[in-house]
Amino acid sequence: MRFSTLVRHIREGTKNVFRNGWMSFASMGSIIVSLFILGVFMILALNVDKLASQIENQVEIRVYLQLGTEQAKIDDINRQIGRIPEVKKVTFVSKEEGLQRLKENLDPDAQSALDGYENENNPLPDAFDVEVFDPQKVADVAKQIQAINASDADQPILGVKYGQGTVEKLFKITNAVRNVGLIVVAGLAVMAMFLISTTVKMTILARRREIAIMKLVGATNSFIRWPFFVEGVLIGVFGAAVTSAILLYGYSWLIRTTQYDLGLMLIKFASMQDVGGFIAGTLLVLGALLGIWGSTVSVRKYLKV
Amino acid sequence: MIEMHDIWKTYPDGTVALQSVNVVIDRNEFVYIVGPSGAGKSTFMKLIYREEVPSKGQLSVNGFNIGKLKQRKIPYVRRNIGVVFQDYRLLPKLTAYENVSFAMEVIEASKRQIRRRTMEVLDLVGLKHKAGSVPAQLSGGEQQRIAIARAIVNNPSVIVADEPTGNLDPETSWGIMKLLEEIHFRGTTIVMATHNKEIVNTLRKRVIAIERGTIVRDEPRGEYGYEI
Ligand SMILES: Nc1ncnc2c1ncn2[C@@H]1O[C@H](COP(=O)(O)OP(=O)(O)OP(=O)(O)O)[C@@H](O)[C@H]1O
Ligand SMILES: [Mg+2]
Numbered sequence: 001m002r003f004s005t006l007v008r009h010i011r012e013g014t015k016n017v018f019r020n021g022w023m024s025f026a027s028m029g030s031i032i033v034s035l036f037i038l039g040v041f042m043i044l045a046l047n048v049d050k051l052a053s054q055i056e057n058q059v060e061i062r063v064y065l066q067l068g069t070e071q072a073k074i075d076d077i078n079r080q081i082g083r084i085p086e087v088k089k090v091t092f093v094s095k096e097e098g099l100q101r102l103k104e105n106l107d108p109d110a111q112s113a114l115d116g117y118e119n120e121n122n123p124l125p126d127a128f129d130v131e132v133f134d135p136q137k138v139a140d141v142a143k144q145i146q147a148i149n150a151s152d153a154d155q156p157i158l159g160v161k162y163g164q165g166t167v168e169k170l171f172k173i174t175n176a177v178r179n180v181g182l183i184v185v186a187g188l189a190v191m192a193m194f195l196i197s198t199t200v201k202m203t204i205l206a207r208r209r210e211i212a213i214m215k216l217v218g219a220t221n222s223f224i225r226w227p228f229f230v231e232g233v234l235i236g237v238f239g240a241a242v243t244s245a246i247l248l249y250g251y252s253w254l255i256r257t258t259q260y261d262l263g264l265m266l267i268k269f270a271s272m273q274d275v276g277g278f279i280a281g282t283l284l285v286l287g288a289l290l291g292i293w294g295s296t297v298s299v300r301k302y303l304k305v
Numbered sequence: 306m307i308e309m310h311d312i313w314k315t316y317p318d319g320t321v322a323l324q325s326v327n328v329v330i331d332r333n334e335f336v337y338i339v340g341p342s343g344a345g346k347s348t349f350m351k352l353i354y355r356e357e358v359p360s361k362g363q364l365s366v367n368g369f370n371i372g373k374l375k376q377r378k379i380p381y382v383r384r385n386i387g388v389v390f391q392d393y394r395l396l397p398k399l400t401a402y403e404n405v406s407f408a409m410e411v412i413e414a415s416k417r418q419i420r421r422r423t424m425e426v427l428d429l430v431g432l433k434h435k436a437g438s439v440p441a442q443l444s445g446g447e448q449q450r451i452a453i454a455r456a457i458v459n460n461p462s463v464i465v466a467d468e469p470t471g472n473l474d475p476e477t478s479w480g481i482m483k484l485l486e487e488i489h490f491r492g493t494t495i496v497m498a499t500h501n502k503e504i505v506n507t508l509r510k511r512v513i514a515i516e517r518g519t520i521v522r523d524e525p526r527g528e529y530g531y532e533i
Contacts, residue, residue: 001413002413004413004415004416005410005413008410019398019399020398209394209396210396212394213394213395213396214407214411215380215383216354216356216383216388216394217383217384217407217408217411217455217459218380218381218382218383218384218408218411218412218459219380219411220380220411221380223380223411
């Protein structure tokens, strides 16, 4: 193909968007409606995912040591835990700190109940707080920490706690929520295809004459396809751009107007930075693909003459 | 140039539109195809520009064996055949100029060539001043002139015209005939199906009459031979 022919196809495809005014408008409308619904659910899914991660990240492992474990051994265990690949951070919590934290969690009136347990009377064991990279792996990491005992006759680890049972249940729920989100988004994508294919069917009828005439003057199939392809991409990308703009503007408004109310409830929306690029990028690619798909389907049917 | 040997055409529904047609049309002939409605005239034309394929027989146009033509080659054969219809078949959203120039874009002519040649043929059909009008702004005769301009813009060796004056009043029809004569005079073969008795009997040319799918008459400088 000559370069000037390519320019011609792009020019012609662009002109066709305007020439077929209401049909372009209808196609763009169905792309905007589909992508809008899809985008709303994607933002919802992103937020649910963020919320789930927030909850998951609060999951921590607490490792209790035998009373009277020597400092050298404590350091050694600290190092051994730190060497497990999934472990992000190990923090030593001395029994004094443990008591302090316990106190802070009580009502001020009740705090006096713990008076008299300081220093040599402190019944708490020394402990480690262990953070892991992937909260879903806590059970596994806990087992590995417990296993340190096996290579030590003193059995220095008294116990490993991570909210056994509760954590597993939490993950079941967060994973289920994510999967449902994914299924809903996939379902909406299919629905969008149906909506657009209906529009395409309407436009095909109007375009078959045009294709027949192009064939009559000796246009090759690829010559006929190109402007339709350009037209499809333009309609899809423009529709996606409009949708992204509406969605992201609406979302930033939502964040702004609700930040004080929800801030008190410790819930935070996924930030604009988290959502913006992802939504706009995904919608633009989807829009272009839907446009190409629509135009390809509409032409293919009438090329076999 | 156009050679048919024992050509048969049966449509998928079983209608036999042509049976054992034998004909040779030479370079630079002007031929009328006449006959009653449903005789097979349009089918005869459609075989020439490869809209339909013969069910049986040998057909060659400009040296191409139409029956055995590969799908991929069809566009290139059509570029050497200009087609004109009763209903003009212009693209309604394009201007007169664009309707003609796009036939040249199809063959990837250069921008300068397209501009020059398009204006040239618009001038030839007498519609240079209407270049910017869309079909809805043109009369039937003007639309047919644009369709003819589109048909000749790539200098085809044959023009196939299926009732080109079918929708036009007598005076406008004569204008179109003068134009076709002029194109013929410049060296193009013309095959024209028509029901117009006055034209056939006045502008005398070779006449091929088809009835029920068979050629029943083929005379140089013939007459229409039917009552309307
Ligand atoms: N696509 C088709 N499928 C089935 N039958 C067809 C088809 N096209 C034409 N026919 C039949 O073939 C026969 C010849 O039709 P054709 O159009 O060639 O006639 P015609 O001579 O051009 O008639 P008219 O003068 O009315 O235009 C007719 O009986 C017609 O019904
Ligand atoms: Mg006919």
